[in-house]
Amino acid sequence: MKNKLKIPPMAKWLKRIKWPAIIIGGLFLLSIIGYLSIIYGGRFVVSEEELILDSATTIETKEGEVIERIYSENRTLLSISNVPEHVQEAFVAIEDGRFYEHAGVDFKSVLRAVYRDIIAMDKVEGASTITQQLAKNLFLTNDKSWMRKTKEVMAAIYLERNYTKDKILEMYLNTIYFGKGAYGIEEASKTYFNVSASELTVAQGALLAGMPKAPNSYSPFDNPEAAMDRRNIVLARMESLDMIDSESMVSLQGSTLGEEQRESNQETWSNSYVDLVIKEASQKYHISREELKRGGYRLIVEMDPTAQQIAASQMSEGEFVPGSRGETEGAFTLMDQSTGGFVAVVGGRDFKHGDRNRVTTKKQPGSVIKPFSVYGPALMDDKYIPYSLLIDEQRSYGDYTPSNYDDTYAGLTSLYQALVDSKNAPAVWLLDQMGIAYVKDYLDELGLSTEDEGLAIALGGLSEGYTPLQLTEAYRSFISNGEITEGYTISQVLNRQDEVIHRHQQSEKQVFNNETAWNMTQILQTTVESGTAKAGHYTKALAGKTGTQQHPSVEGGNKDVWFSGYTPEYVGTLWMGYDQSGEDYYLTGGSSYPTSLMKSILSELDEEKDLSDRFEIPEGLANLPEPIILPEIKDVSGSVGFGGFRLISGKIQWTPADDKRVVYRVYRKEEDRRELVGQVTGEGEYRVSAGILNNPSYVVVPYDPLTGLEGEASSSVTVN
Numbered sequence: 001m002k003n004k005l006k007i008p009p010m011a012k013w014l015k016r017i018k019w020p021a022i023i024i025g026g027l028f029l030l031s032i033i034g035y036l037s038i039i040y041g042g043r044f045v046v047s048e049e050e051l052i053l054d055s056a057t058t059i060e061t062k063e064g065e066v067i068e069r070i071y072s073e074n075r076t077l078l079s080i081s082n083v084p085e086h087v088q089e090a091f092v093a094i095e096d097g098r099f100y101e102h103a104g105v106d107f108k109s110v111l112r113a114v115y116r117d118i119i120a121m122d123k124v125e126g127a128s129t130i131t132q133q134l135a136k137n138l139f140l141t142n143d144k145s146w147m148r149k150t151k152e153v154m155a156a157i158y159l160e161r162n163y164t165k166d167k168i169l170e171m172y173l174n175t176i177y178f179g180k181g182a183y184g185i186e187e188a189s190k191t192y193f194n195v196s197a198s199e200l201t202v203a204q205g206a207l208l209a210g211m212p213k214a215p216n217s218y219s220p221f222d223n224p225e226a227a228m229d230r231r232n233i234v235l236a237r238m239e240s241l242d243m244i245d246s247e248s249m250v251s252l253q254g255s256t257l258g259e260e261q262r263e264s265n266q267e268t269w270s271n272s273y274v275d276l277v278i279k280e281a282s283q284k285y286h287i288s289r290e291e292l293k294r295g296g297y298r299l300i301v302e303m304d305p306t307a308q309q310i311a312a313s314q315m316s317e318g319e320f321v322p323g324s325r326g327e328t329e330g331a332f333t334l335m336d337q338s339t340g341g342f343v344a345v346v347g348g349r350d351f352k353h354g355d356r357n358r359v360t361t362k363k364q365p366g367s368v369i370k371p372f373s374v375y376g377p378a379l380m381d382d383k384y385i386p387y388s389l390l391i392d393e394q395r396s397y398g399d400y401t402p403s404n405y406d407d408t409y410a411g412l413t414s415l416y417q418a419l420v421d422s423k424n425a426p427a428v429w430l431l432d433q434m435g436i437a438y439v440k441d442y443l444d445e446l447g448l449s450t451e452d453e454g455l456a457i458a459l460g461g462l463s464e465g466y467t468p469l470q471l472t473e474a475y476r477s478f479i480s481n482g483e484i485t486e487g488y489t490i491s492q493v494l495n496r497q498d499e500v501i502h503r504h505q506q507s508e509k510q511v512f513n514n515e516t517a518w519n520m521t522q523i524l525q526t527t528v529e530s531g532t533a534k535a536g537h538y539t540k541a542l543a544g545k546t547g548t549q550q551h552p553s554v555e556g557g558n559k560d561v562w563f564s565g566y567t568p569e570y571v572g573t574l575w576m577g578y579d580q581s582g583e584d585y586y587l588t589g590g591s592s593y594p595t596s597l598m599k600s601i602l603s604e605l606d607e608e609k610d611l612s613d614r615f616e617i618p619e620g621l622a623n624l625p626e627p628i629i630l631p632e633i634k635d636v637s638g639s640v641g642f643g644g645f646r647l648i649s650g651k652i653q654w655t656p657a658d659d660k661r662v663v664y665r666v667y668r669k670e671e672d673r674r675e676l677v678g679q680v681t682g683e684g685e686y687r688v689s690a691g692i693l694n695n696p697s698y699v700v701v702p703y704d705p706l707t708g709l710e711g712e713a714s715s716s717v718t719v720n
Helices: 009-044 085-095 107-120 130-139 146-162 165-175 184-193 202-210 224-240 246-253 271-285 289-295 305-317 366-379 415-420 424-434 436-445 455-459 468-479 514-530 592-609
Strands: 057-061 066-070 298-301 329-336 342-346 389-392 411-414 483-485 490-494 500-503 508-510 543-550 558-566 570-577 637-642 648-653 663-670 673-681 685-689 697-704
Touching (some): 057 289, 066 289, 085 165, 085 202, 130 165, 184 202, 202 246, 271 289, 305 329, 305 342, 305 592, 329 468, 329 592, 366 424, 366 436, 366 455, 366 468, 366 543, 366 558, 389 424, 415 514, 424 436, 424 455, 436 455, 468 483, 468 514, 468 543, 468 558, 468 570, 514 543, 543 592, 663 685, 673 685, 673 697
Parallel strands (some): 057 298
Antiparallel strands (some): 057 066, 298 490, 329 570, 389 411, 490 500, 637 648, 648 685, 663 673, 663 697
């Protein structure tokens, strides 16, 4: 019988504890790994990008008035230094009394919550610190699972290791949702108390601190009793933590809620302008609409709220051109001529965000383009002056035969009067004389480029047309000594650190010389006073031009009607018409409607701003003589007198015009011709020799010394 190998006691003991040791070691290793994962794994949960909170962009005037806010979450970021200490304490008291003691996780609360979860066999109680809540709000979902809780702890520890308590509390207060669309303590304070968070009282701070748990249930507007109970719980918690004394707690618990609902901005008067600002931010500064909603920018704009509200109100309630299919539409712009900044923009009669902004919609300009397509370039040519004579008769240029709107022709007319009366035939004749290429160079310089090549350019009959913004920029050249500049709305862009990252740089380009600009201003002022733009009422200085684009397929109907003009302070354009085109959509009125409404807007603005009553003459230039309106002589008579050097003399008399510049030429009629015998200026009498054997006849013809044009001859008169 063989002896069995005797196993030493130590080996037996080691064999007995081998697997327990391995298991314990493994558990220990897993614990170490788990601990290290929790301590250092937060970096894989925390996203630095998510720590950059969405913040509303504000659109503000240069005076600091906030016009509108653009946001996906209505949040205004607030530094912790601007949150009163008692407000900070209120949130700490109700949400995390040991906030300044733990390192992100309050293990006492965790153990208590775990115990209750085990008893209930479910996740029933939370133990989240402020840091954990911040981590959940920024990086995680709201599901109650152990994995989510683990990630929350990891993220909280990471935040505590990398940020100060003040920074964590600041991010938390800016993150919370308080109901009514308000994110963060600043917007909540304005929403429920109409004050900045820096002005919150202890009781108000306590009320807000109690709301995040159930914003709608504890709303002081919707559930004031529940809101008061919740506020008083917060105050009691503050007292238990020695943040306030008992006497203060009792007093504050007896106070009213003090809620004050701020006025909701449902008005749309600024919408058109804001829409243009958003477009400019995208096109000029490459800041998208989505980035504006989250980026917390401050856009400082050139809007004048007074002018904007006046314009929006009048565009909504004013009289518009009648049309075939109900209400017509309109667009209005007003620019500060000294800067090129738009102070008012109205993109429709009742513009709301998302609508078509008609200030950026191209329409055929009609005669409003004539100062740029014909007369401005002509005055830049030494061959033409304001009183140069133009052919005013119906002519054909190939297949194109332009007509004056009243179908009457004077044969000859001055450049000045052709523009005042908006005659078509002389405009086309003059463009033909100058050449299309010459004029298109000026249009390019003015930002009014066109691909069209025909003489219809003179009358604004273009294939594409221009926007009200473009025409406003162009008309500014006349009040700005011939210089053009890019119109704009945004003067500065500031980031969320209040650093200026973009600033408008004004640049001007000389298109017309000073004399041409001043001459055009005087002609266009006469156009407003007595020409095609005389409709409506405005008592101060105004120069401008109307435009009527005839409908291509409706006899007597119009397609677009305009007025563009300027005062010494502002430049503006007003368009009216239909968005749609086609034979079913036509206007039954003309350019008197936008002209009248423009003057009405300026009149109301004048009451607020006291606009100038005259244009200042540029240094070194003089006023143009006003046009002479030749009279019609209907009361010519002749008589004979005795005595004097001529024993017998004749006298021709008529009633002279009030304008003393009119020259009266006296002609003796001889068979089929007339012979000039003399002339007088500003008078109604001329002496001639009286015949005894023959009885000559005379006619009196008014003459314009500015243009060299004669008017209609009087009836014949005989002196015998």
